[in-house]
Amino acid sequence: MHLTGVGKRYGLRGPWVLRAVDLQLPRGALIRVEGGNGGGKSTLLRVVAGVCEPTTGSVTERGTAAYVPERFPPELPFTARRYLTHLGRLHGLTGRESRRRADEWAERLGFADKIRAPLRGLSKGTCQKVAVAQAFLAEPDLLVLDEAWTGLDQPSRDVLDGCVVERVEAGATVVFVDHDPRRLADEVYETYRVEAGAVVAAIPEAQAIRVLIDIDTGPSPELDRLPGDPVREQSRPGVVRLHSSTAHSDALLRHLLTAVPGISVRAVHREGDGA
Numbered sequence: 089m090h091l092t093g094v095g096k097r098y099g100l101r102g103p104w105v106l107r108a109v110d111l112q113l114p115r116g117a118l119i120r121v122e123g124g125n126g127g128g129k130s131t132l133l134r135v136v137a138g139v140c141e142p143t144t145g146s147v148t149e150r151g152t153a154a155y156v157p158e159r160f161p162p163e164l165p166f167t168a169r170r171y172l173t174h175l176g177r178l179h180g181l182t183g184r185e186s187r188r189r190a191d192e193w194a195e196r197l198g199f200a201d202k203i204r205a206p207l208r209g210l211s212k213g214t215c216q217k218v219a220v221a222q223a224f225l226a227e228p229d230l231l232v233l234d235e236a237w238t239g240l241d242q243p244s245r246d247v248l249d250g251c252v253v254e255r256v257e258a259g260a261t262v263v264f265v266d267h268d269p270r271r272l273a274d275e276v277y278e279t280y281r282v283e284a285g286a287v288v289a290a291i292p293e294a295q296a297i298r299v300l301i302d303i304d305t306g307p308s309p310e311l312d313r314l315p316g317d318p319v320r321e322q323s324r325p326g327v328v329r330l331h332s333s334t335a336h337s338d339a340l341l342r343h344l345l346t347a348v349p350g351i352s353v354r355a356v357h358r359e360g361d362g363a
């Protein structure tokens with residue numbers, strides 16, 4: 089598919105979120121989108137998926153598309169199965185085939201026991217699985233995933249990774265945003281960064297040299313808003329390992345040493361140095 093001269097702003101006088109974006113997204117390719125908070129990643133994904141119209145420019149050769157939004161609409165008055173069947177029919181499947189695929193995806197994603205429950209009673213994680221199921225059951229040419237892994241437990245994240253790889257192998261274009269720079273890093277065909285309205289090819293953060301910072305955490309460390317939003321890993325009890333790109337590691341260390349009470353930095357390593 090092609091984006092040609094795509095610009096997007098919200099409202100007549102809103103600032104331009106995207107400007108003059110030209111992109112070619114090939115079939116059978118996994119595309120990662122990165123960028124800072126509020127930089128326009130979700131906007132780009134919505135335009136790519138066709139759920140929001142560009143203000144200028146055009147998107148062509150999209151094929152059939154399915155989209156998993158960052159937030160699943162709450163309070164829908166359906167059971168999971170009725171919702172999935174309904175969406176299957178919107179994607180052009182028969183009622184029978186929609187029900188078959190709804191059951192199959194519920195089984196695969198691990199919510200078969202809840203498929204007849206009303207959506208409004210389901211946990212956030214199960215709703216997220218339903219959102220993922222509605223996109224996959226359509227077997228679309230283009231699949232757009234906006235932080236679809238968020239809210240899933242680790243086994244479900246692994247299942248979703250496998251489903252994405254399968255879809256790409258079936259010839260689909262899959263475009264995704266995820267906060268974990270290592271997400272499907274070996275499968276990614278191209279990474280784009282949304283920055284000041286432009287969309288530029290980027291070295292994936294996962295391939296940049298990374299710095300590992302081990303910290304002793306106090307009882308309630310303020311680890312919410314860290315520079316560069318590093319991936320965190322509990323390496324052993326009381327010790328958290330932060331994975332930072334070199335671009336953010338200086339700011340992160342400064343922040344840890346000066347602005348976070350109750351923690352101490354134990355060690356700093358370069359990834360691959362046998363830490």
Ligand SMILES: Nc1ncnc2c1ncn2[C@@H]1O[C@H](COP(=O)(O)OP(=O)(O)OP(=O)(O)O)[C@@H](O)[C@H]1O
Pocket residue numbers: 098105123124125126127128129130131132
């Ligand atoms: N429906 C909307 N109406 C008005 N402004 C919007 C709308 N959606 C997004 N914006 C604005 O567009 C800009 C880009 O938002 P967008 O959600 O695309 O960024 P993002 O990179 O996905 O952000 P995040 O990392 O926080 O999810 C922000 O300034 C946001 O406030």
